[in-house]
Amino acid sequence: MLKFLRYLSVCLPAVILFACKSGEKLYNQGRYYDAVESFVKKLQRRPQDETSLRLLPLAYQAAMEHYEGRAKQSLASNNPLKWEEVKNEYRAMQSLYNVIRSAPAANAVVKPKDYSSAIAASGENAAEVRYNRGIELMEQRTKQAAREAYEEFAAALRLSPDFRDAASLRDQAFQLGLVHVVVSEIDVRSPYFQFSADQFRDALVRNLEDRRINTFVRFYDERRVRGEKDFHPDQYMEMRFMDFIVGQTYVDRSQREVSRVIQVKGNKADSTGKFPMVDITVKATIFVTRKTVQSTGALDYRIIDVTNERILRQDRVPGSFTWQNQFGTFRGDERALSDEDKRLIQGRDLVPPPPQDLFLELTRPIYDRMARDLQSFYSRY
Known part of the structure; x- marks a missing residue:
């Protein structure tokens, strides 16, 4: 210390x-x-x-x-x-x-x-400039101008909180600048899979809303806005599953020989009377059964401008899912089996999932790819 x-x-x-x-x-x-x-x-x-x-x-x-x-x-x-x-x-x-x-x-x-008074006065002057720019943009009556007006009114409020009616005009500009995108019900060739397709659509809409990929873009489930007289969408997103196939169950059987060298106590004693360890080879035959179900499909989607019916974007997103199960039996010396062989022997003969579950698994990679595509598209919109 x-x-x-x-x-x-x-x-x-x-x-x-x-x-x-x-x-x-x-x-x-x-x-x-x-x-x-x-x-x-x-x-x-x-x-x-x-x-x-x-x-x-x-x-x-x-x-x-x-x-x-x-x-x-x-x-x-x-x-x-x-x-x-x-x-x-x-x-x-x-x-x-x-x-x-x-x-x-x-x-x-x-x-x-x-300089506190000078700061307040300059803030008022600066806010008035932004406010007037916002008013001029609102008079253009376009969505893009409304979005720019929103930024101007927001800037005015940052410069001078409670400046005139900037808060109200900012909210109006925001609503005028919104692009309302309605996501359609998914067209599936077989009604057998309609429930899973609806789950896909629900998850997609929720995900796009949660990501807030663009402040001025809102997504709506068609079922929830259908019949609303005051609702006027700007874009319509159509989706259709194409070439969807849940394959048959393919069964493949094979066998292989395995062997290992192990040490066991010998039958003859040495000069000291002890029985030394000796190497022996043990063998077994493993019989493997492999069940496979391959599911493939593609989702076609396109985004349409409701005003002029112009196609803004369209694409086909492929997907696939392979379900597989294998199990085995053996004949011979169990000591010849490796740990992986033993896990295979302990496997069970499972029934493939129902087609609806396979369809849902198939949609996962499609969903991820489509969500990324839409995020990229609307982030630049």
């Missing part, structure tokens, strides 16, 4: 000296904002530090000239969003105001300017 205190007594002055030189170095480099922060931190620890007290007013004055000059340049520019730039400059100056006010020693040598 004594060694640590001695170490601290040597290092602490060095750290303080470095901090002082660091602030002075920042000032000499023209980094006035950082220099002000460094000097204030020093004065919080050592209120009588001569270098900080001498250079802090100069650093603050230089920082103010820098940011006020940038604010004036922005005001004189033709940038329609110049008030946002001005607000950012004022916020930087206000940050230094707060820094200096946090240290009594710093506040004694510098009287920082409060």
Whole structure:
């Protein structure tokens, strides 16, 4: 502990000296904002530090000239969003105001300017610009313009919360910019598989909604919106399973010979009267039965613009699923069997799943591929 205190007594002055030189170095480099922060931190620890007290007013004055000059340049520019730039400059100056006010020693040598009113006023001006841009976009009465208007009104509210009726107009723009996509019931050649197809469609719609792949795209199950008079979809997604085949059960039988060299106690005793271990070869025949059911199919889908019946996208997504079960028996010496052989022997003769279950398994890879395709399509929409 004594060694640590001695170490601290040597290092602490060095750290303080470095901090002082660091602030002075920042000032000499023209980094006035950082220099002000460094000097204030020093004065919080050592209120009588001569270098900080001498250079802090100069650093603050230089920082103010820098940011006020940038604010004036922005005001004189033709940038329609110049008030946002001005607000950012004022916020930087206000940050230094707060820094200096946090240290009594710093506040004694510098009287920082409060820019809170200027920030509020520039925020109002900036919000008005965004608000007016949103109004102009809304007058175009297109979905794309409505989406852009939504961003403008949202920006206005970030600049000045509760600005006029920007919140209400933002919500209106959002609704006008939405693309409503109705997902049809899936056409399956056999009604035997309709329930599984419906499960596929339900999962797809839920997944697309949960992913929120595009803020302005909404998906709807056709069954839930059918008959709603006030609902007008923008796009219609048709789906149809094609070439769906649940194959017959194929049975393949095979056999193979296995052998192992093991050690057993010999029949003859050696000169010491002990029976030494000897190597022998044990053999067995394994009979394997393998049952396989191959299911294949493809889902055709297309997305149609309801207004002009133009096909926006169409594709065929293939899928397959192979169910397999194998088991075995053996004849011969069980000691010849490996661990894998023993697991095979312990297998059971299973009945293949019903066609509906095979259909559902077949749709899993189709579902994953289609969900990715739609996410890619609508993320750029």
